[in-house]
Amino acid sequence: MSTVQNESFVRTVVKKVSAYIPQVEKPKKKIGLSEKFIWCGIALFAYLVMGQIPLFGVTDSPKFDFLAFARVIFAAQQGTLLELGIGPIVTAGLLMQLLKGSELIKLNFKDPDDRSLFTSATKIVTIIVIVAEGSLYGVSVYGHLLASPSLIPILVAQLVGSSLVVMYLDETIQKGWGLGSGISLFIMAGVAQGIMWSVFSPIPAQDGPVGIVPYMIDSAIHGDFSSALFRSGQLPSIFGLIVTSLVLLALVYVQGIHIDIPIVSTKYRGFTAVYPIKLLYTSNIPVILASALLANAIFIGQMLWANYNPENANPFFNYIFQFDPQASQSPTGGILYYITAPRSFEHALQDPMRTFVYIIFWTGIVTVFGRLWVELGGLSPKSAAKNLLDADVQVPGFRRTQSSVQTLLNKYIPAVTIAGGIIIGLLAAVSNVLSVFGTGIGILLMVDILVNYYNLLVREQVDTHMPKLAALLGRT
Numbered sequence: 001m002s003t004v005q006n007e008s009f010v011r012t013v014v015k016k017v018s019a020y021i022p023q024v025e026k027p028k029k030k031i032g033l034s035e036k037f038i039w040c041g042i043a044l045f046a047y048l049v050m051g052q053i054p055l056f057g058v059t060d061s062p063k064f065d066f067l068a069f070a071r072v073i074f075a076a077q078q079g080t081l082l083e084l085g086i087g088p089i090v091t092a093g094l095l096m097q098l099l100k101g102s103e104l105i106k107l108n109f110k111d112p113d114d115r116s117l118f119t120s121a122t123k124i125v126t127i128i129v130i131v132a133e134g135s136l137y138g139v140s141v142y143g144h145l146l147a148s149p150s151l152i153p154i155l156v157a158q159l160v161g162s163s164l165v166v167m168y169l170d171e172t173i174q175k176g177w178g179l180g181s182g183i184s185l186f187i188m189a190g191v192a193q194g195i196m197w198s199v200f201s202p203i204p205a206q207d208g209p210v211g212i213v214p215y216m217i218d219s220a221i222h223g224d225f226s227s228a229l230f231r232s233g234q235l236p237s238i239f240g241l242i243v244t245s246l247v248l249l250a251l252v253y254v255q256g257i258h259i260d261i262p263i264v265s266t267k268y269r270g271f272t273a274v275y276p277i278k279l280l281y282t283s284n285i286p287v288i289l290a291s292a293l294l295a296n297a298i299f300i301g302q303m304l305w306a307n308y309n310p311e312n313a314n315p316f317f318n319y320i321f322q323f324d325p326q327a328s329q330s331p332t333g334g335i336l337y338y339i340t341a342p343r344s345f346e347h348a349l350q351d352p353m354r355t356f357v358y359i360i361f362w363t364g365i366v367t368v369f370g371r372l373w374v375e376l377g378g379l380s381p382k383s384a385a386k387n388l389l390d391a392d393v394q395v396p397g398f399r400r401t402q403s404s405v406q407t408l409l410n411k412y413i414p415a416v417t418i419a420g421g422i423i424i425g426l427l428a429a430v431s432n433v434l435s436v437f438g439t440g441i442g443i444l445l446m447v448d449i450l451v452n453y454y455n456l457l458v459r460e461q462v463d464t465h466m467p468k469l470a471a472l473l474g475r476t
Contacts, residue, residue, distance in 0.1 A: 011117060018120035021127070024171045031176060033460050040178040040185060043169045047186050048193075050165070051077040055142070055158055057151035062141050063306075070295035072442040073288055075183075075190040081162035086183050088133050088163050089170060090288070092126035093183075098376050126167055134159035180449075180456055188449045191442035195244070198236040198437040205235055212236040234344045234435055244436040244443070247427065251447040254279060254423060259412055263393040266400070275388065275395075277412050280420045282379065284448045286369035287428050290362065291441055294339065301336050341432035341440075348433045359429040366425030367418060374417050381409035 031039075058079065065071075065078050067087070076085025100118070138156040146155060170182030178185075201211035207227070208218045216228045216238070231237040260274035301321040309317040312333070322333030331337040338357040342348040348355040374380050385405035394400040398408060424444065431440025438446065 010121075014117055014121050014124065017124055021120075021123060022168075024168060024175050024177075026175045027177060033179075033457075036177065036179045036460075040173060040180075043173055043178060043182055044185055044189055046169060047075075047082070047166065047182075048189065050081040050162055053081045054079055055081065055083065055155060057146050057148070057155055058142055059147050060145050062145065067295065068298075070291060072191060072194075072439050073187070073291050073445070075186040081158060082166070083159055084130075084133055084137065084163050086166060086170070086186055088129040089126055089167055089183060091133075091292075092122060092129045094289070095129075096122045096125060097378075100378065123167075123171075127164070130163040130167065131160055134163060179460070180453055184449045184452065187442075188446050188453075191438045191446040194442060195438040199241070206233065207231060207235070210235060212238060212241050230345070232346060236437060239345065240435055240437060243431070243434045244438070247431050247436050247440070247443055248447065250427065251444065252451075254427075255447065255451050259416065261408070261412075262396055263388065264396055265393055267392045273393075275393075277409075277416055278420075279416060280424055280448075281413065281416045282370045282373050282377070282420065284424070284444050285373050285377065286366045286421055287424060287441055287444055289369045289373065290365045290425075293365070297336060298331070298340070301331065341429070344435045345433070355433055359426070359433065362429035362432075363422055363425035366428065367421030370417050370421035370424075371414075374413065379413075381406045381413045384409050384413065 061079055067074065067076055067078070067083075070076075070087065071078070071085070074085035074087035074090065076082050076087060096118070135156050138159050139152060142155055143149070143152055146152060166182075166186075170186075172178065173180065173182040173185065197211070199211055200213055201209065202214045203210045208215045212228065215231075215236070216225065219225045219228045229238045255278070257279040258276040260276050262272065263275050264272050302323065304317065305312075305321055305323050308314065309322075312318055312322045318334055320334045321331050321336040323330075324332050330340055338354050339361045341358055341362075342351065342355055382402070385402045388395075388405055389400065389402060395405055395408060398404045428440045428444055431443055434440075436443055
């Protein structure tokens with residue numbers, strides 16, 4: 001009885017609180033594809049502009065970039081209004097997804113009221129995370145870098161306010177004004193921007209232009225084209241360009257591998273389709289979770305090092321982590337050193353043991369997170385079987401019972417989860433070691449998002465030209 005009362009209390013609180021939170025209204029009429037592209041462009045332009053506006057009142061950059069290992073995932077820019085990027089939104093979304101997948105939150109998503117309640121609860125949690133992260137980051141990281149301590153409230157207001165704007169930009173896209181989600185759009189744009197910068201940037205570095213294309217032209221003019229094959233200091237090179245192209249091709253190929261289980265509709269006679277179980281069954285969620293875990297480990301390590309071991313003189317802390325007091329944001333010793341990427345092929349060759357340990361660790365942790373996400377994220381054979389039955393379809397040759405379909409899915413989903421985790425972990429680890437453009441994790445995210453957008457565009461075209469077929473597919 002107390003559980004029912006608690007659920008009722010939570011529902012009441014969420015409904016009352018959400019009534020005071022501004023909402024983006026869904027479009028009252030169907031939005032055409034061209035108009036959706038325009039809204040996506042507006043949201044993306046606003047996001048990119050925010051990434052170029054520095055934080056008011058900050059006189060210097062922090063000694064350490066505490067979000068360095070997560071900026072690709074969070075689409076964040078240090079020292080700007082996008083200091084936190086989409087971090088609070090991703091954190092809140094993952095938290096709510098875990099609560100839902102573990103059934104700590106019991107909702108019937110076929111009920112519109114329950115779906116609306118979950119969306120409202122997610123938004124409330126997102127706002128709480130935004131305020132908490134903005135306040136803590138503003139005070140602890142930038143508090144001593146302000147022109148005056150009295151500016152701390154203004155700094156926190158900038159971090160919180162800009163994150164709220166990002167939240168509403170994402171909501172605008174997701175409510176049907178745009179295509180897909182704002183989060184995916186911002187991540188994809190950030191990674192693509194990094195790749196374009198590595199390829200075409202004319203900004204000078206210590207040995208010539210940063211971009212590999214301007215550098216090749218400059219090297220050819222000076223008669224030293226071979227120097228473009230490998231470059232020091234993690235600068236873009238021909239080797240990096242080749243590796244990036246190979247990784248992109250490998251990811252596109254792996255994304256297309258799947259096992260098709262035939263299904264038939266129990267409501268529409270003669271309608272057949274397939275239920276695809278992709279090799280990358282958990283998508284890139286395990287990589288995101290592993291990256292967030294490592295980023296938090298580095299963040300905590302930097303904080304402990306700065307306060308208790310700034311000279312690397314404590315044997316206990318040295319066993320766990322060491323940092324360079326001058327400039328390095330990456331660990332230089334200890335356990336953390338071996339579980340972070342060398343970040344360049346040159347560094348990988350200098351310390352092959354670190355490279356080997358990192359690849360094994362990263363592959364293992366991504367595989368473990370993939371297995372956990374299947375259970376907690378509602379992707380288990382049991383959940384998948386229930387979803388199929390709820391969609392009014394059945395597998396030919398199998399009884400229309402959850403246990404029967406679950407037995408079939410048990411043959412594929414666990415094996416695919418482990419195989420996909422190993423493959424995606426290896427690709428991410430090797431890509432990071434070889435310094436692909438846009439980082440290995442960024443490439444993984446971008447390809448996955450592009451594939452999802454391709455599928456969305458196909459559905460939009462079907463909906464435009466064959467609305468009856470689209471309605472039928474939507475029901476199944």
